Structure formats: C-alpha cells, structure tokens
Amino acid sequence: MTTVVKAQSSADFLSLVPRMLGFVPRESIVLVPFRRGRSRGALRLDLPRDDAPIDEIAATMLGLVCRIPEADGCAIVIYAESDLPSPTLIERIEQRADACGVRVVVTLWVHGDRWGSYAQPGAVRAVASTDDLPGVPALAAGDQASGADLPPASAELRTTVAQAIEALREAIDLLRAKTPSIAGAERIDPRALAAACFLQDVPSFFDRLLSAEPDTLDPFEIATAAWALGRPSLRDIALICWLDGLDAGDVAAEAQLAWEGGDDYPAEIAMRMWGEGPQPAPDRLARALALVRTIASLAPDESRPGPMAVCGWLSWALGSSTHAGIYATKAIEIEPEHGLSEIVLSFVQAGHLPDWAFQVGNATEGVETGRTDTDDDPAAA
Template identity: 45%
Template sequence: MTTTVKAADAAQFLSLIPRMLGYTPTRSLVVVPMRRGRSLGAMRLDLPPREAMVDDGFAATVIGMVCRVEVADGLVVVVYSDAPTGEGLPHRDLVDGLRRTADASGLDLIDALVVAADGWGSQRVGPARVRALSELVAHPLPGGPDAGAGLPEVHGDQSTGAQLPERSAADRRRVGAAHRSLSAALSVLCGLPPESPRADRVDPAALAAACELDDLPQLYERALQWDPDTLSPLQAALLGWCLSRPALRDVALVQWASDAAGGAGAMDAQRRWEDGEEYPADLAAVMWGEGASPDPARLESALALVRQVAALTAAGRRAGPLAVCGWLSWALGRSTHAAHYADAALDGDREHGLADIVRSFVASAHLPDWAFRRGEDDDPSARRTGPTSPAGRGSSRGSRGR
C-alpha cells in the first residue's frame, strides 16, 4: 500500500521526516533522493565529528549514494545538529559542499534544511532566516488525521531498538545446558568432540534436535515461523550453534535473503567449495548486498529471531548470533544498528570475520545495492510513500533506515 502525504512548506516536510524513518534523527544528515518532486526514500548518515572536518570528500560520498538511485534527479538534505544557531544556522560548509557536488553531478539540490539546537531554517538560497523550533513540535500531518496511516510510528532516535531483548540469567543457564546436551548428542551422532565429559545418557530431545541438521534449509525455513519470544532452550541452542559456524551461518544468510531454494543452493555450493570447486558468484554476491532485493518481511523475521538467540546465549558464545544481527540490520538499511551489533560481536571475538566485514561496510557508508533500487518503476503500488517535498513540489516516498 502506498501512502502519499503532501506538505505545503518546509515545516510540514520536516514534521514528516521522522514518520518516514520511524525515529527522530540526532546529529545526522538525512538525504532524501527525489524524482520529479517525489521522494524515493531517505538515507541517514552520521554528521562528521566536527564541522571543521567537513570537506568535499564527505560531500562526494553523500552525492555518490544519491547517484546510485538511478532515477533520482534531485535531493533534499536535512541536517540535524545539536549546535546552536549563534549568528546563523550551523553547518554552512557542509551544505555548500553538498551543493557544489550535486551541481557537478547534475542533481538539483531542492532544499537544504537545518534543525539546530535552538532554531531551524533553510540554507538553500541567500541568508538563512532562523525560525523557532516550536513550529516543528507536534506539527499535524497535512491532509487530516488519517493522512499518515501508512507511515511507521516514531520511536526514539536512530539508536533506539538496537539493544538486545531482556532475558534472565536463568534463561541463559537453561540455554547453556541445552548447548551442552546438543554437543553431547553431536558427539554420539557425528563424532564431534563434546564440550564437556559426556554423560552416560544423552538427552533424546537433544538427539532429535541434532538430527534436524541433516536438512539445514528446512530447519532455517521452519525457524522463521517460530515465535522468537517463546523459543525453547534447544531451539535457541541449535540456532546459536549453527550461526557460530561460518559455513552454516552463510547458508542461513543467503536463505533468509532469498528463499528455501536459495538456501538449498547455498548448502550444495558450500559442499562443492569444500571439495575444491569455485563458490558461485551469484550466491557470494548476496553477502555483499548484490542481486535480487530480499523480502524485508523475511529479513525482519530473521532479525527478531536471531536477536532473541543472541540474548539467550552466554556472552562467550554470542559473537556469531550478534554478527548475524549486524548483517541482517545492514541488509535492512539500519547501519547504526549494524555497527552496534558488529562492535558487540568483536568485543567477544576480536577476530570475527563477519562482524569485521559488517563494521567495514558501515565505516565506508557501503549499503546493499537493493537499498537504491526502490522506486525504479512508475508503479506507485510498489513503494511506500511518506512526506512531500517543501513548497508543494511533490510527495516523498519513505524507506525506513538507520
């Protein structure tokens, strides 16, 4: 379903930006690519640590991201700053750099809005007039109370929601015991060394859980249907065991970003690679954010599931699930969350490969290709729509991203 909301002026446009994103940005640059006055989503970047550090290299990175949205012909930028206005709006150097680079790239900088600590205004042309922040507080949605029904609710800022769910120490102890039972079962079935001296009797439930590894794609597909809030200790232990092993983890990521057939293909490719064959480029490309766009609902389900697995897993075992949380967040366009999970995984395992890759993605502002392909056709039913551009120049299409 597409929701179109038209804003009559810049104040209304700004009131809708948090509704596009689902949160209120802080110390951020929000970039809204536009096509014929309609937005194609929104991208958020951290502001540079100090205004003096802003150069045309940062502007080139920002405008380069807009250029990857092939149908974009312009952009609106919004700076959210905790700096005071002083004699005028802050971050003029940043806006000027963006204007120069946009002009050089053939893009129209439709407006450059700045929300500072004690005022806001536009730096598009001429001296900026500082306006009161009260104009933006609880600004009603244009078009009536039902105008924003298709837009997400606003919760906190870009970091909100990155913390793992609260689970008790007792819950983690139960999952730890399930890990040991699973290890004992795998020792019996596969000859793997157990984590602790094997008991005389192996838990039949752990044996049954271990047998599920015979069909990994089926396990991963069923797991998407589990209720994350009510995972059994063995379910959490089984997924945690898989996600801590790179070969099995990569199958999960490819499958959750595609479908069960994709997972089966990834599993077969993994076996062939272990026998010395080349790993298929199309499957490897998924990990780098290339190829067909995943179903966001599948990624959301996988992320909710793995967040609970990480929360239920002891700190010493948690790096694998945390890194997967990072990749899934990155694939959904939530780079702030991705960095949080990657850093947490590296705190537990400084050599963790996937966590290091995710952190490098975020540090270089690398987003998956599918993040730039929303709105490439003219079918409005294919896109979610949020606020309109200032001065009634169109409607903006919202994609949630952190």
Template identity: 40%
Template sequence: MRTIITADSSAELLALIPHLAGYVPRESVVAIPFRAGRSLAMLRVDRVAHDVDAFAATTIGTVCRVPDVDAVVLAVYADGELEQSGAREVLDALRIRADACGLFVIDALAIAENGWASYRDERTPSPRSLEEISRLAPAGLVTPAGDQAGGSTLVRAPKERRRRVSEALAETERAADVLRSQTCPGADRAGDLNAQGARILMELTDVATAWETALEFESLDDDILTDERAALLLWCLARPSVRDVALAHWCHGAGAAHQVLEAQLEWEESGDYPAGPLFLAGEGPRPDQARLHQALHLLRGLAALASGRFRGAALASAAWTAWALGWGTHAGVYARAALSVDPGQRLAEIIDELSSRGHLPGWAFTPVEP
C-alpha cells in the same frame, strides 16, 4: 504498495521525515532523492565534523546510485543552536557536489534545538519556530519518540535460561558428533546421547525446517525457541559455512539456501567459488523484507540466550541482517557488541567497517515496485 504523501512546504517536509524514517534523526544528514517530482527513498547518514568535503562527496555519490535520480532534498539535523551547528557548511558542501553531479537541490534544510531554517534562498536565515513543524505533522500519526538508535538496546535472558541453553549446546555438539559418526562404517555413537540429545539429533537431520519454524518466534516466553532449538540455531550460527546458508534461507527461503550450500560445496571441492552475485556482500535480488525483520527479531532473541562466542555469532548475524535492511546504526551496535564478547568475529568486523563508512547493500538501490 507504495504510499504517496505530499508536502507543500519546507516545514511540512520536515514534519514528514520522522514518519518516513520511523524515528527522529539526530546529528544526521538526510537526503531524499527524487525522480520526476516523486521521492524515491530516504538516506540518513551520521553527520561528521571533519573533512566535510569528503563527507559530501560520499553522501551525494550514494544518492547518485539511485536509478534515474534527478533531484534531491537535503536536511541537516543538529544538536545545540542552529547558528553554531555548522549546518550551513555541510549544506554548502552537499550542494556543490549535487550541482557537480547534475542533481537539482529542491531544498536545503537544517533543524536544531532552537529552530529550523531553509538555506535554499538565504545563506544566513533566521531560525523559525519548531512549533511550525509540529502543527504540520500528519493527522492521525504519532511522531516517533526515538532516534536512529532506538530499538537497538540488547537484553539478556535470565541466568537459569542461559544455563539450560548452554547445556543444550553441549548436547548439540554430541549430537553433531553422532551424526558425523554415522557416515563412518562401524561407528555408531547414538547411545552416547540422552533424550535431549536425541531430539536435537532429529532436528539436525532437518535443520532447514528448524530455521523456518524459528521465524515464528515472538518472545522468549513462547514455545518456538525451546532450549534445544535455540542451541541448534546458535550452533549453526557459530559455524560460518552453515551460518551463511541459514542467512540465505532467512533472506529468500529454502531454494536460495540450497544454492548457497551447493556453491560452498563446489568451493571446498575445487577451490573456486561459482560466479554470480554474493548475497552476503549485498549483491543480487532484494531479500524478503518481512522475513528479514522476523529473522532480526529471532537473532536478538538468540543473542539474549547465549554467552561468549555463541552470543558473538548471533550478534554478528543480527548485525548483517540489520545492514541488509539498511539499518546501518543498528548494524554497528550489534557488530560492536559481538566484538566485545568475541574480538575475532570476522563477520562482525566486516559489518562494523561497512556501517561506519555508510556503505549500503546493492539491493538498497533497487527500485521498489509500486
């Protein structure tokens, strides 16, 4: 259900933005598109200090992708003092592009360390007190403390736990070899597995259940992410074709995963990928947001348990999941962390590029039903 919140003044709108975003923007431009007087979403992008015209064109171009948008509120968040922030230059460039696109600029705001101002009617307004914004914060709600990067810090599991998962990964490789050998007449290697490997082999034969069960993960101390299951999931994520099926499963469920698997099999057989939306490119229906949130939590947990290319694979998948949620800052953090341990991680390279350019998945512009 959509929650309707009203703002009767510029200061009240600035007081609402952190609650709409879930964080306090820093060195950012925020654009809030409107249709018929109702806000439709909120776009935050990193503010740039060079080529302001190109930046404005890209930002307003993104706003224009929102269906039926007819107006916009613009806000620049800057460090330092308002007068030296360069906010007016950015807002002027944004207003020019908005006017060219037929968008009415409802307000053009700037907020810095020494105050805030509206540039709607004045080119050089005097800073107004930040306390004015604080007084208008929604009653009963605590203003978020962190900025857009908050919550993206990565942790590592204890060394002993990582060692056990590494050993379980070796058993997963052996179990996969056994599973492959069972398709070859006369090749039975089940006796090569220990008890742990046998458990992993059982999960390999029904990996979709393991993917679904893993969404119940809460912390590294619970019973959901056992060493064996963590190893199995990391093994899947380190194989792009299997990883894509897993991501489809976490986005939309088992049916979508089966469709992606069938498409990959057709591509391997014919060399042609079936026509249709590519979910990894952000095409198609909007993923289930609750499932994506839980998948991101799971992937961060898997990354905490892994090292080397397996950690890189988990972080790259976390980067894509954050990007799919529209969290470009988090996506960039995870992508760069993946590349630091696995420089050739292709998915991480792609997401790093997309997030750095502010490119959003197509479903980010799909209207949310009331």
C-alpha cells in the same frame, strides 16, 4: 498502494522527514532524493567530524543519491544538538549536486526545538509538533540508535539454553566419532541427539524457524540455532535461505559441500552476501532479525558473537547501518577479530549499503549509513 502527502512548505516537509525514517534523527544529515517532484525515501548519515574531508564526504553523499534510479533532485536536512555544521558542507554538497545534474530542492537545519533554512540564515522558527498522518509510518520513540537493545531474557531461561548448548555439543561430538558408541560414555540427553538431527537439513531448519514466534521456541531449537550461527559455513546457508527462500538455501548448502570437497565457491552466492542482486522480501528479513535477536539474548556469552554478527548483517540488509554497527561492535567485544562482525563494520564505516536499498521497490523506506531554496518550495513526500 502508495500514499502521497503534499508538503506545502518547509515546515510541512520537516514534519515528514522523521516519519520517512521512522525516528527523529540526532547529529545527522538526512538526504531526501526526489524523482519528478516526488520523494524516493530518505538516507541518514552521521554528521562528519570537524576535521573530516568535506569534499570526499560530499562526493559520497551525492554518490548515494545518484544510486536512486532516475533521482533528479535532493533535499538536505541537518539535525544537530551542539553546533550546527559550517555552511561549507552544504556548499560542497550543492556543488557536487550541480555537477551531477541533481537539483537541490531545499537545505534546512534543525537545532533542538528550532529550525531554519541555510538559504535564509536570519529566519529561525520553532519546530511544530505534528499529529499522526494517515498512511504515513508511525514515528518510533528515540533516535537512530534506539531499538538495538536485545530483548530481555530471564536468567533461568539463559541457564537452560546454556545447558542445552553444552548437551548439543556432546551429542554432536558423539555423532562425529568414526565409531560412535554410547558404551562407556556419559549419558547423552536424547533431546540433544534429536536437536543434532536438525543439522542434517540446515535450510529446512532455519526456514521453519521463521514461521515460529521467537518466544515459543524450544531451548534446544535455540541452542541448535546459536551453535549453527557461530559456524560460518552453516551461518551463510541460513542467511541465503532467509534472503531468497528454501530453494536458495538448498543451493547454498550444496555449494558449501562442494567447496569443502575442493570446488570453487559460487561467486553469485558470495556477491549476494555483499548486497548485490534483487531486493529480498523485507518482512522475511525482519522476521529473521526478530528471531536472531531472541537467540542472541538467550545464548551464553561465548556463543553470542555469531548470532550478534547475524543481527548486524540482517540490520544492514534492512538498511539500518547504525544498528548493524552496534551489533557487530558488541560481538567483537566478546570475540575480537570475529570475521562476519568485521565485515559488517567495514560496510558501515565505508557507507556501503546493499544494492536493493536503492531500488525503486524500496523507495518508500528510509535507509541509513553510520559513516561516512526558498522556504515555501512545495514538495510531494
């Protein structure tokens, strides 16, 4: 069921914009696309640097708006803590909008506890506090970067997981031997041998983890997941499974084996990873992100880049490029030139979002990218 809240003025509209995003933006430009007078979500971008190419940035912003099906209007809100951007940026966006046949509904700015309209430069008003609105998403504390910290983990549990990963490696090495034999070898933890068996059916293993509460996972389950997410072939199977379900994970696993045997890797699977295709279930991706955040928090540093990069990809898939960039950067700090992390960062820096972020079914949710007119005009938000 869609809840429609009528914004009778720009002040009302400003109270709704952070709730569309789920946080109060900082040093940001927010674009709110409209279709036939009703908002279709919100897109947040970092404010451009003073020396940034304004024309290119304006073109990119309108390009994002135009990816919203049937978008015919757009509101613009600048959030700045230091100096407000020059009106030139707004003018360039308006010019691009006019060329694209998109009506600019209103152009506003918020600076600290004051706000105003670019159409009425002399009028400055105080930002009003707002109570919770029925049917409108709750407003989280902090800004777009808040919430990207990993969950806390005890030193004792991290040590246990590190020991489990080492035992798992020994078990896998033994099982990989051409003539595996325990004779003469150091004792292998039987729990590690059992955990290694999870990898006989990678899609089922990762699909099963989604149904568990992250803080109830066994250390050897965490160790196995961390080990697998550090290996691109297994990691990609997990991501496809979380995107599209167990059957899709099975197809990805078969494709991986065929590729290792010399076949071409299916383009449709690769393009899915690049964000093409229908919208996946957001709750499924959100559960996967919560799971992998826990795995990353418990993994030792040398095993952390894989899970951190997956946190970045899942955040990007859910429309949060700011969080995606934070996770990917942390992974690269541990392992420079980490493949998936570099891919995620390239998405963020290019302002690339998945196709499903612009689909109508996702229009009530805010999406963002880290790079890249009268006061009483009412709008339905």
